[in-house]
Amino acid sequence: MIVPQIGVxxxxxxxxxxxxxxxxxxxxxxxxxxxxxxxxxxxEVGLAIAESALPRQDLFITTKIWTDNYSREKLIPSLKESLEKLGTDAVDLTLIHWPAPKLGISVAEMMNNLLEAKQQGLTEHIGISNFNIELTQQAIDAVGLENIATNQIELSPYLQNQELVDYLQSQQIDVTSYMTLAYGKVLNDPILTEIAQRHQASTAQVALAWAHQKGYTVIPSSTKIEHLKANLDALNLHLEPEEMHLITTLERQGREVNPENLAADWD
Known part of the structure; x- marks a missing residue:
């Protein structure tokens, strides 16, 4: 994997x-x-990193290019501005945030602009976010499979997106799961609660462990230090095959984020 298994x-x-x-x-x-x-x-993220005093080489920083900045004239200047804010000469990973097909900028064009940023040394890796199978294939065709580090997509026990995940994993593209807790909706789920009790864990830890065991990177956020620790500890929680199967039954196409003008048709 290129992308670390957990991030904040x-x-x-x-x-x-x-x-x-x-x-x-x-x-x-x-x-x-x-x-x-x-x-x-x-x-603010850059300030927090600076105040932590951790060596830059120990960190993996990801940012995403917004739809306003996909054009050749704007992408690299906008990324340079991001680097200035983050206080670094280069980020580890830069993603196209949404495919935004209605913008009229082709996947090939936006990906080649992003590849140029990589070639200039502004980002070590590049990738995509919220791309369906067809658009992921277009991105691969445009810049080569070796230049697609990850597809960051919404995934949770309530939105398992298995067709897209299977495709990404068959291409050996890292899957990054965001909204893994579905805005907290999974936290009171009876099945997850039962599994959590079995492991003396929280339902959040069970959801994150499920994603981890599926091979996904997870990027949960929290403002509470005890939750940050618990989310990190979730990677040490091992779910049994029958528990993983039980979680499979929770699929309900429960998509939380689907901006009409930015998303393509989902698989």
Missing amino acids: GTFRLSGQTVIDSVKNALNVGYRAVDTAQIYGNEA
């Missing part, structure tokens, strides 16, 4: 809240941080 997410966090969350995460052992241009918190 920063979606919907801002100001001092995101600084504290990232600093606490790094203090308890996280070494990967996920942000995006549209989150409006890259400068």
